[in-house]
Structure formats: C-alpha cells, structure tokens
Amino acid sequence: MSEMRYEAPSTLKAAVALLAEAKGPARVLAGGTDLLIQMRSKRVEPELLVDIKNIAEMRSIAVEGGRFRFGAAVSGMELLEHEAFAKAWPGVIDGVKLIGSVQVRGRATVGGNLCNASPAADSVPPLIAAGAMVSIIGPNGRREARVEDVVTGPGKTSLAKGEIVVSFELPERAAHSGDAYLRFIPRSEMDIAVVGTGVNLTLDGKGVCSAARVSLGAVAERALLVPEAAAALIGTKVDAAALERLAAAASAACRPIDDKRGTKEFRIKVAGVMVRRTAEIALARAKGNR
C-alpha cells in the first residue's frame, strides 16, 4: 500500500494551498462515507487527504438576513437537528434524511453528497429546487455557483484543481412557500434513488403559484433543474390539470439509463408520478399544513 499523507488544516487558505500544491492525486475528506469506500476498493488512490472538518467556516450553520448558510462539512445529522433550518427548508431535510443510515448521516456531509457527483445523491435535487448557491474557494479566490452547475456527470464536477465547496447558501424564504423531496426505492430505507423529485413553490395571497422550481434526480447523468415542469405550476392553483402538465413535463425531461434498479421506461413514468406527489406535499407545506 502506497504511503498516504493526511493533513487537517484549520484554515481555508491552508487547505487550498495543500490541494493546489499536491503533486499526485489528492482528495478532500469530509464525512468520508463515499471516499473511504472508494479508497478501499482502489477506485481512488490519493497520495494526500485534506480533512476539512477542523475549518470553522465549513462546520457552521448560520442565518444572515433571512438566508441560511451552512458549511459543506456540516454532517447530515447536524443539519437534521437544526430546528430553524428544518422548519424553513423541510424539502432539503426530506433529502438529507434519506442519505444512508443514522450512522452514515452522522458523518456524511451535504458538500460530500454534492461533490461525490452521483446522479442519485438525495440532497442535491431539493437544494436545486431551493435555488441554493455554493461558495467555492480555490487558488484564484472565491466564486459562487448554482448547485445545479457543480456536477457535470457521474463522478465529475466543474471544480478546478484545488477548489473546495465551502458552504451552501439558501435564498430568503418567501411567505406561503414550501418545498419537498421524494424518492422512489423498492424499500423504505438504505437504498439508492431510482428516481428523486424536488419541488419548491411559492403562493401569492390568492393561493396562485407565483414561483416554482422543480428538479429531478437519478434520471440523467446529473440532477436536473426542469424549468418546463416549474412553468406548468406557475400561474395555477396547483390543481389537477396543473399537476397533470407538471408530470408530463417532468417525464419529458428524463434521459435515464437502464440498470438493475430500474428501466428507462419505468424511471420516466415514475418521475411523473413522484413529481406530482412531491408538488402536493410542497403545496400543503406552503399553505402551512406541515
């Protein structure tokens, strides 16, 4: 076994410098629930691990001007236990709650769930639906990106060498808004999404949908934002006809693979069914019926 260096810097600057200066393969270690398995199976053989859990900014959850910002190294359980966050973004919580087991969520982070770049990552569609941004730091400084622009394909991201996702920022929560995420799996726990659907919507004073974002997971090479599906909801009272159009638009946006967990045809059909149910939950939450 080759020798592997382990560093646990306490500042972002030091972490970026370590990654940027690495000669061989380097990896960021957050929760490690994907990385350690990949290392053990030799799918990745890093010479350097940079553990980012000692960096305060990456471990905090804060609300600034109504906008939640949480560090990319916050564990799933820490986010689930944050009552104010859970109240504001129940759909993001729906997704995080579905990642692995209690033990896995005790370690796994949303930053890792995103950067591992699985098309089936459960926290990603609800964050896309929420309109979340990520703050990225690298050798050339800070930049912001939309969550939907980070993953480019299975195991691939748009991050440059030395760049780290530092934190997630969610927009201010509008009145009468709600979000939800559902996934289809053949059992109730401990599985990988066959289809995942995220919906975030806002109602005006008359109960008409004034804004919406719809996202799909596990039906393409990465999680998708589907503006056509959101358009089916906007301007409606999210009635049966709107839900019908939503389902059709979501199914039309799918470009899934066939694999042992589901055929293309099944995923396309189920995406329509799940997105409709997800919208109904988001609607109930927007109306205050949690």
Next chain:
Amino acid sequence: MAKHHVTATVNGDAVEFLCDTQQSLLDVLRDELGLTGTKEGCSTGDCGACTVTVDGRPVCSCLVLGVEAAGKSIQTIEGMASGSKLHPLQRKFLEHAALQCGYCTPGILMSARALLERNPDPTEEEVRLWLAGNLCRCTGFHKIIDAVLDAASEMRKG
C-alpha cells in the same frame, strides 16, 4: 511516512496509539487497542456491525479513519456494562432472545443506546427507522425491536 501518533478517549479512558493514514477506526480499535467487541461486517457502511459512538454520535467505525479519532471521545460495546452489571438494553436482548449468532449485536446495542439517549420513548416505527443501518441476518428483527422497546420502558421507570 511516519505513523500518526493519536491520543483519544475510549470508554472514558485516555488512550494513545500509532496508525497509518489508511487504517480505519475499526482496525485501530480491534488491532491496536485489542477491543474486539466491535465487529467488521461489510466494510462499506451498509451493515452497522462496527457501530461505535464518536462524541456521542453513532457512526460506522469502518468509515472513520483512526487518525480522525484524535481528541475525540469514543464509546464501544466494551464500555456498555458497568462491571458485571449489564446495561438494560443488554439484559433485555437476553430476555427477548434478540440475538442468535450475535455478530450484529454490539453494533445494534450501540445504535439503540444512542437512540434512547435522544428519545427515551420511541415508537416502534422510530426504532425500526433508527436501526435501519444495522442488519441482522438471524433474528428477523422483531425480537430486537421488542427488546429495545421493553428496555426503553424499563429505563423510563428508572
């Protein structure tokens, strides 16, 4: 490269050990510290046999590096009983025959204890969901759930 020199607390005792970067906390507990109560099952975080708590949070010790344990407080199954006095969960597992081969039991007890510390009066569904990351291939789970609920009931009575 030199090994990492790590100091931590295990079951309330200060410990120190040397480990390579690749060594998991599970490897360290079993091979460096001789605490073989924690079992290796899948090594991929699916089965929960290696569950321990780190700073009070249940985790799969196969998915934690030994070097990450620096400065942390770890609890393993060896710290569950007080001398010869079993923890109520351990006693109820025996009473309900909630184990057969016993390989998954240390991990399940560690998970269940973490649940009851947070929620002393869980519903059956809450117990089942919390223990979803602990697989048992012998019992069919019913007796495990019965034992946890019975232990919770007894612990609530004090």
